[in-house]
Amino acid sequence: MNIEKLIGQIKESQDYIKRLQDARSKQDSLNIAISNKLKRSLDNINDQDIDIKVQKGVVFISLSDKMLYKSGSYEILPTAETVLEKVARVINDYSDYDVMVEGHTNTDPMKPNALIKDNWDLSALRATSVVRMLQTKFAVNPSRMTAGGRSEYVPKTDNNTPMGKSENRRTEIIVLPKLDQFMQLLEAKR
Numbered sequence: 001m002n003i004e005k006l007i008g009q010i011k012e013s014q015d016y017i018k019r020l021q022d023a024r025s026k027q028d029s030l031n032i033a034i035s036n037k038l039k040r041s042l043d044n045i046n047d048q049d050i051d052i053k054v055q056k057g058v059v060f061i062s063l064s065d066k067m068l069y070k071s072g073s074y075e076i077l078p079t080a081e082t083v084l085e086k087v088a089r090v091i092n093d094y095s096d097y098d099v100m101v102e103g104h105t106n107t108d109p110m111k112p113n114a115l116i117k118d119n120w121d122l123s124a125l126r127a128t129s130v131v132r133m134l135q136t137k138f139a140v141n142p143s144r145m146t147a148g149g150r151s152e153y154v155p156k157t158d159n160n161t162p163m164g165k166s167e168n169r170r171t172e173i174i175v176l177p178k179l180d181q182f183m184q185l186l187e188a189k190r
Contacts, residue, residue: 049064063173096177102174103124
């Protein structure tokens with residue numbers, strides 16, 4: 001193999017790495033902008049009920065269950081609509097992003113109920129309730145959203161205390177870049 005060809009391959013690799021870094025930097029900047037906009041629009045809400053973070057290239061909005069629902073229910077409380085409306089406005093402003101809504105529970109078993117069989121059902125029903133409200137009341141495009149139940153299997157903390165159980169009962173709205181958009185960004189840099 002001749003040296004010039006090897007140098008050319010190294011340069012191509014370096015250019016590709018630079019494009020990836022530039023794309024990641026742009027993505028990180030957009031995520032921070034989304035996070036800051038959400039924090040400003042939700043600044044009058046109890047901090048214990050909402051947690052907004054940017055991690056691993058996505059924006060996580062964690063909403064406590066006590067703010068959204070009555071215990072063991074998946075019907076959204078009227079007082080929670082204000083929060084979801086503010087979140088929806090930001091989501092609608094960033095239409096190039098997808099939205100995943102995840103319901104989470106603690107390890108307490110469900111009381112016998114004909115409709116809700118277990119924590120899997122409850123977490124999934126809570127996620128779909130949020131997605132449905134974002135779509136029907138606040139015009140978030142349903143093709144951008146995914147709803148999923150995580151049950152008790154992705155806890156934030158230990159379920160051995162009432163405080164831990166309370167923290168684990170949550171709904172997370174995750175705002176993430178569309179994969180095809182990210183790939184187009186890379187291609188545009190070539």
